[in-house]
Amino acid sequence: MTGLFYAAAMALLVTVALALVRAWKGPGTIDRIMAAQLVGTGVIGVALTLGAARGDATMLDAALVATLLAALAVAAFVASRAPRGARKDGEDRS
Amino acid sequence: MTGLEYAIAGLLFMGVFFYAAGSLGLLRFPDSASRLHALTKADNVGLGLVALAVALHWGSVAVAAKIAIVWLFAIFTAGATAQVLGQSSKDETDPRP
Amino acid sequence: MSLVFDLVLCLMILGTAAASLLMRSALGGIVFFIAFGNLLGIAWLSLGAVNVALAEIAIGAGVTGILLILAHARLSAMGDPVECEPTSPWMRAAVAVICGGLIVLLSVAVLSISPTDRMGAQIATLMPALGIENPVTGVLLAFRAYDTLLETFVLLGALVAVWAIAPPRGWPQRPASLAIATPVSLTVIGTFSRVLLPASLVMAAYLVWTGSDLPGGAFQGGTVLAGGILVAALGGAIALPRADDMRLRSVLVLGPAMFLGIGLGGIALGRFLSYPVGLEKALIVAIEYALALSIGATLALLVAGKPVPPAAVQEGGD
Numbered sequence: 001m002t003g004l005f006y007a008a009a010m011a012l013l014v015t016v017a018l019a020l021v022r023a024w025k026g027p028g029t030i031d032r033i034m035a036a037q038l039v040g041t042g043v044i045g046v047a048l049t050l051g052a053a054r055g056d057a058t059m060l061d062a063a064l065v066a067t068l069l070a071a072l073a074v075a076a077f078v079a080s081r082a083p084r085g086a087r088k089d090g091e092d093r094s
Numbered sequence: 095m096t097g098l099e100y101a102i103a104g105l106l107f108m109g110v111f112f113y114a115a116g117s118l119g120l121l122r123f124p125d126s127a128s129r130l131h132a133l134t135k136a137d138n139v140g141l142g143l144v145a146l147a148v149a150l151h152w153g154s155v156a157v158a159a160k161i162a163i164v165w166l167f168a169i170f171t172a173g174a175t176a177q178v179l180g181q182s183s184k185d186e187t188d189p190r191p
Numbered sequence: 192m193s194l195v196f197d198l199v200l201c202l203m204i205l206g207t208a209a210a211s212l213l214m215r216s217a218l219g220g221i222v223f224f225i226a227f228g229n230l231l232g233i234a235w236l237s238l239g240a241v242n243v244a245l246a247e248i249a250i251g252a253g254v255t256g257i258l259l260i261l262a263h264a265r266l267s268a269m270g271d272p273v274e275c276e277p278t279s280p281w282m283r284a285a286v287a288v289i290c291g292g293l294i295v296l297l298s299v300a301v302l303s304i305s306p307t308d309r310m311g312a313q314i315a316t317l318m319p320a321l322g323i324e325n326p327v328t329g330v331l332l333a334f335r336a337y338d339t340l341l342e343t344f345v346l347l348g349a350l351v352a353v354w355a356i357a358p359p360r361g362w363p364q365r366p367a368s369l370a371i372a373t374p375v376s377l378t379v380i381g382t383f384s385r386v387l388l389p390a391s392l393v394m395a396a397y398l399v400w401t402g403s404d405l406p407g408g409a410f411q412g413g414t415v416l417a418g419g420i421l422v423a424a425l426g427g428a429i430a431l432p433r434a435d436d437m438r439l440r441s442v443l444v445l446g447p448a449m450f451l452g453i454g455l456g457g458i459a460l461g462r463f464l465s466y467p468v469g470l471e472k473a474l475i476v477a478i479e480y481a482l483a484l485s486i487g488a489t490l491a492l493l494v495a496g497k498p499v500p501p502a503a504v505q506e507g508g509d
Contacts, residue, residue, distance in 0.1 A: 001151065004103055006192040008144065011110040013199050013233075016226075018117035020203075022129075023222050024210060030126050030183050032222040034133050037175060038120055040252070041137045043229040044168060045113060048148045048161065049106070050236055053193075057152065058241045058406045060160050061398065062232065065245055065411070067167045068391055069253035069418045073225055074175040075380050075425040076257040077218075078182055079371040080264030167390070174383035178376040185373075 005053035009046050016042035033077045040070045098150060105147035112140030126183040134176040138169050197237055204230045217273045221259045228252035241406035242327045245398070249414035257421055258494045261369070265496075322472035324404040331408065332475045336464045340454060343447040343482060350443065350489050354434055357498040363435035366495035370427035380426035384419070388428065391419025395487060399479045403472065409446070409479040413486025420491040434498045439488065446485030450478050 023035035051059030119132025149158040211223035228251025235244035371377040395412035402408035432439040457465040
């Protein structure tokens with residue numbers, strides 16, 4: 001069973017690596033942020049499977065922390081690109 | 095292998111498959127709005143299947159409850175972020191004042 | 192199998208680190224830095240250091256990412272292009288030499304720790320006296336409490352430094368509102384954060400409580416709390432407090448002051464920062480809860496930044 005969970009964890013890492021290709025290519029900032037979000041989901045999966053492979057239930061807490069904070073980057077990104085009154089018009093919104 | 099182990103292996107395989115589908119979708123889909131589907135749907139199905147496999151492996155109600163919270167919060171987050179990212183990608187392609 | 196997993200992970204960590212340095216777009220670099228933090232958290236998990244993994248995922252992948260994204264947005268708003276200018280080859284060579292030297296020094300330091308180091312065994316014999324089982328918490332709150340006490344004051348000092356750069360009319364007002372300006376997105380994130388903030392408070396309390404016997408602790412809990420506060424501020428669910436709000440200030444100093452007070456109380460027993468026999472666990476948990484609240488509030492305010500004049504706060508809807 002341990003080997004199976006390790007294999008799953010490794011396959012999940014590979015899917016994360018695939019998502020990082022999108023983060024590298026872009027083209028828009030939003031594509032990169034989406035890739036970051038996907039990395040976050042991947043890492044939750046890796047933490048779960050690694051915890052099962054090692055028989056260490058405390059790794060679930062790491063998955064919980066990753067889940068709770070997963071929306072942080074997206075929320076900050078949306079706040080940073082939303083047009084604001086204080087900003088100049090025609091400002092670079094990327 | 096017992097029946098339970100077959101079930102766990104099957105769930106893990108399906109989970110990884112959906113994760114892979116999500117990553118491929120993010121790579122292959124033509125624009126941001128359609129990539130959002132891959133990100134917020136396929137990946138969270140994958141996470142759900144992997145979570146189920148891990149919960150079956152632990153075979154404890156307390157651990158399973160914690161894993162359920164992880165997954166529920168993940169889809170809740172996906173729902174919220176999908177909306178704001180969709181809004182953002184709409185602003186990007188349709189630059190209204 | 193475990194070895195292959197670790198190898199793939201190492202390659203990905205090096206790859207994301209390189210990508211975050213080499214990216215032309217600043218936000219692209221930030222994205223790779225967030226991915227780097229996430230993968231580093233997995234590396235700590237793989238090494239069996241769950242305490243560090245929790246902190247790395249919460250700080251490296253969570254709060255630092257939002258800090259960088261907001262810093263990028265504020266710099267762009269000020270008209271700073273936020274893109275790297277070409278550096279001279281000499282500059283690059285100098286940076287490479289300095290960083291290379293640092294890597295060598297760190298490697299030597301790490302490799303000089305003997306595998307038969309008796310530190311772990313020494314701590315294990317001392318742990319039963321504390322009544323807690325997580326050796327990391329034992330080291331942080333008892334055996335090396337001095338370090339931790341100073342660190343909490345450093346964090347407070349950092350916030351004082353950020354407040355010190357407030358413009359004259361800005362003091363003692365609120366930091367610039369973090370709220371999202373697009374109404375639809377504000378509603379979505381606001382609703383989301385009304386669930387997330389209480390959940391992060393519960394998670395913080397859980398991490399502190401479990402931290403006395405299992406991985407967790409005040410820093411991890413405080414960072415999760417800060418994450419919840421920041422999303423709530425972004426979603427407009429809470430307004431950032433004025434810098435002279437006495438309730439805010441009491442929360443900020445609660446942890447460090449309580450730690451210092453209990454430490455000074457130890458003098459009566461013979462030594463600074465010693466705990467009375469039988470009360471070790473109670474006092475450690477009390478200090479950790481107070482610290483988690485203070486750390487959460489301090490980290491959130493560090494990300495929010497300096498207080499600004501009220502006119503700049505108005506838009507954003509708090």
